[in-house]
Amino acid sequence: MNIETYSYHTINGKEYWFVSVGKKPIKKMVQFKSTTYKNVVNLGFGDQLPDGRIDDKSVSNNGDTNKVIATVIQIAHDFTTQFPHLKIAFTGSTPGRNRMYNRVLKMYYKEFSKEFVITAFVEKRETMFEVDFDPDFSGNYLVFFVRRKT
Amino acid sequence: MPVVKNTNVQNASPKKRSKGNLPTINDEIWFPEQLAKVNALLDNAILLPPHNQKVKKHK
Numbered sequence: 001m002n003i004e005t006y007s008y009h010t011i012n013g014k015e016y017w018f019v020s021v022g023k024k025p026i027k028k029m030v031q032f033k034s035t036t037y038k039n040v041v042n043l044g045f046g047d048q049l050p051d052g053r054i055d056d057k058s059v060s061n062n063g064d065t066n067k068v069i070a071t072v073i074q075i076a077h078d079f080t081t082q083f084p085h086l087k088i089a090f091t092g093s094t095p096g097r098n099r100m101y102n103r104v105l106k107m108y109y110k111e112f113s114k115e116f117v118i119t120a121f122v123e124k125r126e127t128m129f130e131v132d133f134d135p136d137f138s139g140n141y142l143v144f145f146v147r148r149k150t
Numbered sequence: 151m152p153v154v155k156n157t158n159v160q161n162a163s164p165k166k167r168s169k170g171n172l173p174t175i176n177d178e179i180w181f182p183e184q185l186a187k188v189n190a191l192l193d194n195a196i197l198l199p200p201h202n203q204k205v206k207k208h209k
Binding site: 033044056091127131 | 179180184191192193194197198
């Protein structure tokens with residue numbers, strides 16, 4: 001992505017943070033955590049509030065959404081460089097955030113798909129199926145997955 | 151390119167440091183709702199087969 005990113009930091013290669021410097025400084029937290037499914041990790045993302053609590057539902061409106069998303073993507077790239085066998089799952093903490101992830105994946109699909117295999121969950125007849133991400137799909141994806149191409 | 155710093159536990163927040171000398175931060179789940187949602191969906195989903203069988207080598 002040809003979008004500027006924030007510098008980020010990691011403590012152990014699975015937890016990252018950076019500071020969004022938009023209208024105000026906001027500490028952004030990213031954590032990769034094992035799921036119940038082997039080789040699938042969840043990417044959790046949210047803000048650290050001034051009191052130390054972590055909030056994944058706040059809408060910061062900090063005026064730098066693209067830069068924040070680009071930074072998270074850069075972090076995912078960094079993580080999958082360390083752990084290329086792991087598949088990253090992520091979903092929005094709200095429907096609106098999920099739609100935003102969908103928009104970003106659609107917008108940069110050509111670029112992302114050069115390095116990542118992108119799949120997602122769709123619900124059909126009350127069953128969840130993993131399918132290849134289709135940028136032209138008009139329905140709702142519930143969870144997204146990215147894995148580095150080898 | 152962003153600067154990636156492998157910070158040690160001394161650079162973690164005071165709350166994290168107070169738990170000990172080792173980076174125990176890794177044991178915490180920062181986003182339990184997101185993780186629970188993904189786990190619940192994974193448990194009842196039909197996943198695509200692995201695209202690359204080399205994955206098994208990392209077990």
